[in-house]
Amino acid sequence: MRKSKWWMASMSVVLTAGLLAGCGGNGDAKEGGASSPSGSSESSGNSGSSGSKTKLTLWGAVPAEAGPQAVIDAWNSENPDIEVEYLRYVNDDGGNLKLDTALMTGQDADLFISYSLTRLQKRVDAGVALDLSAKTDYDIDAQMGPDAALWKIDGKYYGMPTKKNMSFIWLNKQMLDDAGLPIPPLDWTWDDLKAYAAKLKKDNVYGLLQHDSSYTATLDGTIAGLGDTNAEGKSNFNNELWKSHLQTLHDMMFVDKSTPEYGEQLTSKMPVDTMFLKGEAAMLSAGEFIFRNANNLAEFPHDFQIAFATVPRVTADQKDFKYPGGLGDALSVNAKSKNQDAAWKFAKWYADGGMLPMASGGRLPSSKSVSSDEAIKLLLQGVENMYDVDSLNKVVFGSFESFQLSIPQQVIDARKEEYEKYFLNKQDLDTTLANMAKRHEEFIK
Known part of the structure; x- marks a missing residue:
């Protein structure tokens, strides 16, 4: 094994970034990342002014072409008064630092997805994740099932888990x-x-x-x-x-x-x-x-x-x-967002079926409002013969005690x-x- 001074310097940078931003991991960590947020909401206030368009920004780690853009396009088509833009960040130390900086400095980040509980915990500690348990119009426990409770922090939801982790x-x-x-x-x-x-x-x-x-x-x-x-x-x-x-x-x-x-x-x-x-x-x-x-x-x-x-x-x-499993992709509303009501409206829509275009990439919705059969059909559409069906059903769609x-x-x-x-x-x-x-x-x- 070759060990170089360059590698040691690189590791130092990575570990330093990890201590600043926290590290964790999910498979969406890839090279590249979101561009600097741009634009601002055309309306101020919690729910937007009547007759004007509210603009929201959602940060996530999945490449836009792997489903998120289709989700955003569907929402924007159905909701001309609330326009959502998707910004991709890479789920590694540098990418999470970029998101955390945007959240803390008031850049456009109305909604964001955390891929580990430890990442979300740091954002809760920083005061940038809204307490979703205070919302009375959506029952996260009932919609997402018992595994959702693993995402509670001090008994409250600051992020709504939206998909089945595997x-x-x-x-x-x-x-x-x-x-x-x-x-x-x-x-x-x-x-x-x-x-x-x-x-x-x-x-x-x-x-x-x-x-x-x-x-x-x-x-x-x-x-x-x-x-x-x-x-x-x-x-x-x-x-x-x-x-x-x-x-x-x-x-x-x-x-x-x-x-x-x-x-x-x-x-x-x-x-x-x-x-x-x-x-x-x-x-x-x-x-x-x-x-x-x-x-x-x-x-x-x-x-x-x-x-x-x-x-x-x-x-x-x-x-x-x-x-390792349970539920993942915890969707949060930025506690500093000026458009929390609009962001919450999008979050509920996303969780209860809006995210279905992402099923073909393996992100199966966890909400009981979404048909599992429909999601699995999208996952395997056109490639059914590329998988061993028996092991797929036993392992990928099996039931195991998770954390x-x-x-x-x-x-x-x-x-x-x-x-x-x-x-x-x-x-x-x-x-x-x-x-x-x-x-x-x-x-x-």
């Missing part, structure tokens, strides 16, 4: 068939995945690639079951399950060489979804957002069928493991700094776990 392992079924490997069972482990990856790797083909947003899925699912602290209030970050999992990933990088070295993946900014669809990896750990590329056969042509497996647990007897990570962003940042040192061979595993726990406990104090 994270899983994407499988090149042809490669599995060629290697004589069956589609994994729902309860498989990282030892199983490690063995699969070793058998599936070839020259110029990785056994496993992981999207940045999915890198800590098993760590998070484990701590969601264990709790981040024990009965004595001490950190659980030095638990044996984390130790085993981190060791497994390290071995896959440096011993089996079935997955990329961490430093190489970071510095080269590997387009892991594209690589998987090009046949350069047999397995990909990622979320439902990959559907928008997998379904786009014109730009991402492939002739193999895709199957699915669950995110593995660490051991077969691991108790209380929770799966929303509620660890403070500062703790997530510190954890990342420590495991990066381990994956870059800068410190050993025991030191890594000890430092994670120590920094967690310092934050608690």
